[in-house]
Amino acid sequence: MDITSQDIENALANQEFELQYQPKVNFLKGRVSGAECLIRWNHPDKGYIPPDNFIPLAEETGLITQITAQICLTAINAVKELRAGGFSGSLAVNTSPLDFESNIIIDILQNAIDTKQIVPHDIQIELTETATLNRQDVVLSRLHRLIDMGLKLVMDDFGTGYSSIDLLSQLPFSALKVDQGVIGRMANSTKNLNIANMVINMARTLRMDVVAEGIEDKNTYQFLAYAGCLEAQGYWISKPLPFDEFRTFVESNPVYPSSQLGMIYHSHLNNVYFRKSVFDAMLYANSNIDLNMASAANPDIHFESENSRLGQWYYGIGQELSSRENFQSIEEPHRRMHEIGRLLFEANVEHSNDLIIAFNESFERVNKHLHLLETELMFEENARLIEAAKGGA
Numbered sequence: 257m258d259i260t261s262q263d264i265e266n267a268l269a270n271q272e273f274e275l276q277y278q279p280k281v282n283f284l285k286g287r288v289s290g291a292e293c294l295i296r297w298n299h300p301d302k303g304y305i306p307p308d309n310f311i312p313l314a315e316e317t318g319l320i321t322q323i324t325a326q327i328c329l330t331a332i333n334a335v336k337e338l339r340a341g342g343f344s345g346s347l348a349v350n351t352s353p354l355d356f357e358s359n360i361i362i363d364i365l366q367n368a369i370d371t372k373q374i375v376p377h378d379i380q381i382e383l384t385e386t387a388t389l390n391r392q393d394v395v396l397s398r399l400h401r402l403i404d405m406g407l408k409l410v411m412d413d414f415g416t417g418y419s420s421i422d423l424l425s426q427l428p429f430s431a432l433k434v435d436q437g438v439i440g441r442m443a444n445s446t447k448n449l450n451i452a453n454m455v456i457n458m459a460r461t462l463r464m465d466v467v468a469e470g471i472e473d474k475n476t477y478q479f480l481a482y483a484g485c486l487e488a489q490g491y492w493i494s495k496p497l498p499f500d501e502f503r504t505f506v507e508s509n510p511v512y513p514s515s516q517l518g519m520i521y522h523s524h525l526n527n528v529y530f531r532k533s534v535f536d537a538m539l540y541a542n543s544n545i546d547l548n549m550a551s552a553a554n555p556d557i558h559f560e561s562e563n564s565r566l567g568q569w570y571y572g573i574g575q576e577l578s579s580r581e582n583f584q585s586i587e588e589p590h591r592r593m594h595e596i597g598r599l600l601f602e603a604n605v606e607h608s609n610d611l612i613i614a615f616n617e618s619f620e621r622v623n624k625h626l627h628l629l630e631t632e633l634m635f636e637e638n639a640r641l642i643e644a645a646k647g648g649a
């Protein structure tokens with residue numbers, strides 16, 4: 257199918273572009289948490305044209321930013337309308353780095369925030385490195401501005417050639433979207449399964465949330481819930497829907513399986529990592545390496561227990577488990593671990609063996625109760641699954 261830039265210009269002028277909304281579900285709550293906005297083009301003569309057939313041309317010709325501008329305005333109106341109906345999720349729009357070579361997109365979003373049409377939480381920006389980052393500094397500084405405005409930046413298609421670990425180091429992405437190819441291949445081999453796991457672990461280590469797209473069956477959904485992803489998207493939940501259908505979908509308030517097991521696993525990993533970071537920092541300090549250097553080498557040391565990744569889970573969504581004894585038993589030793597960790601790190605103590613022993617004791621108590629809590633939840637989950645399998649048989 258031959259698409260010309262004139263076709264795209266006409267489509268822009270005649271408002272031929274529409275959006276569909278593909279629901280996303282929060283794995284921890286089992287509820288709809290938002291949608292990704294996907295462009296749809298029904299050409300009056302040529303019929304439906306998939307985005308992959310014209311987005312690259314739009315990028316080459318620079319028309320992409322006009323498209324993104326229209327999409328942002330549509331998404332802003334959509335989220336306004338949804339919020340009026342009680343929706344509290346967010347809509348994610350797809351953008352290209354080229355969109356940030358000018359102020360056009362930033363101005364649209366800033367204006368919508370200033371005029372209180374949206375709150376920053378309402379719109380997320382998905383960014384794919386499809387086009388090479390020209391004028392990189394300008395683009396990066398605009399993306400930083402977006403984050404300062406309070407918007408969330410999501411790296412799209414992670415695991416493909418279009419998104420790089422290098423870009424992760426240059427921008428504070430709040431989430432990483434694992435490419436559907438990585439998700440789709442998970443079931444093929446243990447190796448692919450481990451690749452998916454490693455990507456999730458990497459994102460969590462960098463304090464980012466993980467969105468998994470292209471989930472086509474329940475097993476994949478379950479696996480990713482246990483692996484510690486935050487949000488799910490894919491045909492198993494729903495295909496992209498026109499606005500009215502999406503609104504009906506949200507209003508029906510569908511419930512999906514949810515689990516905290518993944519977060520408990522990552523809290524455990526975080527705790528192991530924190531212990532090692534503290535010990536490393538101590539070794540640096542005792543070998544007369546500049547302390548700044550030691551802390552730069554250990555960016556994940558958060559001495560306020562609330563700010564550690566374990567703490568963020570514990571005082572956040574983890575509170576749903578607050579009536580459980582094993583959950584309660586984590587707080588005191590975890591707090592203590594961070595207190596002693598600070599002493600070990602700051603004091604540059606030569607005779608710190610007693611502190612290290614106390615640190616280890618707290619560490620082991622945290623682990624013990626995390627593991628007992630995990631086992632408790634696993635028993636319950638198992639019983640649920642067996643029950644569901646009986647029902648399905």
Ligand code: C2E
Nearest residue numbers: 294295307308311327350351352470471472490491492496
């Ligand atoms: P993407 O951002 O990776 O979007 C996800 C694509 O996967 C969508 O295809 C969606 O319909 C499809 N999909 C969702 N769930 C499943 C699933 O379970 N299985 C499979 N096999 N596919 C699934 P779509 O709508 O054809 O979009 C293709 C690409 O075009 C998008 O990939 C995105 O890169 C680009 N695109 C779409 N809308 C826009 C837009 O508004 N602006 C820009 N710049 N790019 C867009």
Ligand code: CA
Nearest residue numbers: 292350382412
């Ligand atoms: Ca996307």
Ligand code: CA
Nearest residue numbers: 412413435469
């Ligand atoms: Ca994607």
